[in-house]
Amino acid sequence: xxxxxxxxxxxxxxxxxxxxxxxxxxxxxxxxxxxxxxxxxxxxxxxxxxxxxxxxxxxxxxxxxxxxxxxxxxxxxxxxxxxxxxxxxxxxxxxxxxxxxxxxxxxxxxxxxxxxxxxxxxxxxxxxxxxxxxxxxxxxxxxxxxxxxxxxxxxxxxxxxxxxxxxxxxxxxxxxxxxxxxxxxxxxxxxxxxxxxxxxxxxxxxxxxxxxxxxxxxxxxxxxxxxxxxxxxxxxxxxxxxxxxxxxxxxxxxxxxxxxxxxxxxxxxxxxxxxxxxxxxxxxxxxxxxxxxxxxxxxxxxxxxxxxxxxxxxxxxxxxxxxxxxxxxxxxxxxxxxxxxxxxxxxxxxxxxxxxxxxxxxxxxxxxxxxx
Ligand code: G6P
Numbered sequence: 001x002x003x004x005x006x007x008x009x010x011x012x013x014x015x016x017x018x019x020x021x022x023x024x025x026x027x028x029x030x031x032x033x034x035x036x037x038x039x040x041x042x043x044x045x046x047x048x049x050x051x052x053x054x055x056x057x058x059x060x061x062x063x064x065x066x067x068x069x070x071x072x073x074x075x076x077x078x079x080x081x082x083x084x085x086x087x088x089x090x091x092x093x094x095x096x097x098x099x100x101x102x103x104x105x106x107x108x109x110x111x112x113x114x115x116x117x118x119x120x121x122x123x124x125x126x127x128x129x130x131x132x133x134x135x136x137x138x139x140x141x142x143x144x145x146x147x148x149x150x151x152x153x154x155x156x157x158x159x160x161x162x163x164x165x166x167x168x169x170x171x172x173x174x175x176x177x178x179x180x181x182x183x184x185x186x187x188x189x190x191x192x193x194x195x196x197x198x199x200x201x202x203x204x205x206x207x208x209x210x211x212x213x214x215x216x217x218x219x220x221x222x223x224x225x226x227x228x229x230x231x232x233x234x235x236x237x238x239x240x241x242x243x244x245x246x247x248x249x250x251x252x253x254x255x256x257x258x259x260x261x262x263x264x265x266x267x268x269x270x271x272x273x274x275x276x277x278x279x280x281x282x283x284x285x286x287x288x289x290x291x292x293x294x295x296x297x298x299x300x301x302x303x304x305x306x307x308x309x310x311x312x313x314x315x316x317x318x319x320x321x322x323x324x325x326x327x328x329x330x331x332x333x334x335x336x337x338x339x340x341x342x343x344x345x346x347x348x349x350x351x352x353x354x355x356x357x358x359x360x361x362x363x364x365x366x367x368x369x370x371x372x
Contacts, residue, residue, distance in 0.1 A: 012156035012249075012359045016345050017207060020200035022151035022161035023338065026168040027196055034190040036176040040146055047127055047145070048077075048180045051101040055094075055126070056083040057117045058105040059369070061159040061244065062166055066105050067237035068337045069170030075334065076178035076192070086117035087372070100126040103173070107154055107162040108368035109137020116372060118142055131169045133162050147173055156360045157367045158248045160345045163241065164203070164338050171196060171334075195335045202329040206342045210326055214343050217308070217324060218350030221275060228269065228276045229256040229344075230296060232289055234337045235279030242277055242344035248362050249352035259296045272304030277347075279340050280311035280318050285333040290317070297321045310340050 008014035056066035130143035149165035178184030231239030239256035246254040309322035
């Protein structure tokens with residue numbers, strides 16, 4: 001049954017191993033002849049044509065999925081997107097109206113902060129769409145439209161497979177809305193769908209080829225007191241997610257930063273031995289960003305940081321400056337986050353396990369926070 005660990009040491013170990021299926025099952029049935037077909041969104045073309053802005057609302061890991069989704073919605077659908085923590089949105093007298101589409105993201109569909117923000121947005125006249133992993137939950141019931149993620153039941157308190165499914169659903173939505181609005185050519189849509197469909201196998205490759213090495217690294221690092229994560233563009237939300245997962249599971253101080261912000265403050269934290277994970281953009285897909293991140297790595301390396309690079313397989317530029325390289329398969333820039341997060345989930349889980357902690361039930365946290 002779903003409530004069974006099925007031979008895994010923890011629900012989280014099982015759920016990380018299910019990240020490929022979470023993506024594949026979220027895509028399944030929603031692609032037809034090179035186009036996105038989301039049956040749940042039939043009849044909503046007018047809504048998508050009429051909106052002039054999108055606000056994404058979520059909490060926790062789902063919020064970071066939303067930050068990734070912003071890049072895809074803006075690129076493919078050409079609609080401006082704001083991403084907000086649901087509890088911050090609600091108490092700010094937000095400016096929304098009938099031309100606003102509020103997209104909420106929630107694994108459980110029961111997070112009270114997110115629910116109340118969605119209700120407030122609806123009261124102010126916004127249209128609401130729920131991305132949710134739980135059939136029939138409260139947030140989708142309160143929304144005008146629903147796109148379910150099909151990650152399957154997630155039991156471990158900290159979210160893993162639901163996160164990759166949430167990004168997948170946001171990408172499907174972005175491609176669909178881009179086509180409906182005429183902002184996206186059939187050729188770009190078809191190529192993007194092919195990239196999306198190739199992700200499950202690439203995630204599987206990471207689990208098969210890198211998981212053991214990452215777990216070994218997490219055992220070596222089990223005495224570490226602080227870990228920093230740097231990323232740029234779509235790698236930035238992934239840095240935030242990597243830091244959150246490490247905090248939640250291992251109780252180690254962890255912080256994520258935008259790599260470009262390094263020189264504006266965080267570089268002061270770099271001292272000899274400080275471990276820093278760096279999400280390295282593809283040298284082919286994003287040459288300028290790649291060069292900038294490599295120069296960030298040089299800067300922190302010169303100050304003694306211990307650099308763990310998450311980089312595309314075959315990226316040789318990173319080798320001279322990184323103490324460790326965690327490899328991910330080639331993908332176009334927008335698709336990198338769904339791959340780059342996998343080593344970070346494995347690392348956080350491995351480190352907590354090395355410290356003898358219960359990865360399924362971290363202290364003080366609840367799977368679904370149903371109070372404000
Ligand atoms: C809790 C969980 C997090 C989760 C967040 C949002 O804080 O511990 O793992 O990301 O809620 O949950 P939701 O069900 O709305 O995605």
